[in-house]
Amino acid sequence: MQKINPQKVSKPVGSLIGLKPEYEERYIILHKNTFPGVLDRIRKSNIRNYSIFLLDGILFSHFEYIGNDFVADMKAIADPVTKDWWKLTDPMQEPLPARKKGEWWAEMDLLLCFGENPKSYLKANRFAYTAEIKRGLEKVVKNIFSNFDERLKALFVKANIHNHIVYCKNSKLYVYFEYTGNDFSNDDKELNSKPMVEKFNSELGKNLKTQWQQMKEVFHTD
Incomplete structure (x- = not known):
């Protein structure tokens, strides 16, 4: 705590x-x-x-x-x-x-927050990922997230991803989200095949020094 x-x-x-x-x-x-x-x-x-x-x-x-x-x-x-x-x-x-x-x-710093559903976490699978930003490109990355539009958000929510939150500290990104569906692998694959999501991932990826790494949850309380 x-x-x-x-x-x-x-x-x-x-x-x-x-x-x-x-x-x-x-x-x-x-x-x-x-x-x-x-x-x-x-x-x-x-x-x-x-x-x-x-x-x-x-x-x-x-x-x-x-x-x-x-x-x-x-x-x-x-x-x-x-x-x-x-x-x-x-x-x-x-x-x-x-x-x-x-x-x-x-x-x-909070960069992005959408798909809010106060009750979703009661039955959700929680995920966290982190990636490092290339040196000197923090402002570029923050601008990319500031342009994350409503159409993109709708695609994530349709894929059963809620409470999608992106933080930044010391040139590193930390992403938290909750999955409320039954097949994360399939929903994630389908989501990332969407042209808008592919374009976003490509633009963001050019500014990242590392691949996304999944973190292990060691504590949770509702």
């Missing part, structure tokens, strides 16, 4: 932090046995659909905030039970050098 910077209201919220390699197994086991009091505090602070993903020593978290006072709700998370939880998790984590003042987890 993360300490969240209460200075900025954002829905959804995506953040990053490092995980020391010697603690990976312990961290995963610990999050499979999260303190009930911590989970209760998360809900009381109006956080829903909270997932943490892991790949190559980087933790990527995504959640949705549904309350009306983000600052107050985030401050309230630091109750005695959660502070005890942080005593276990903090030594395992390694904050990113590029984080803002006061942050433990580094909050990311």
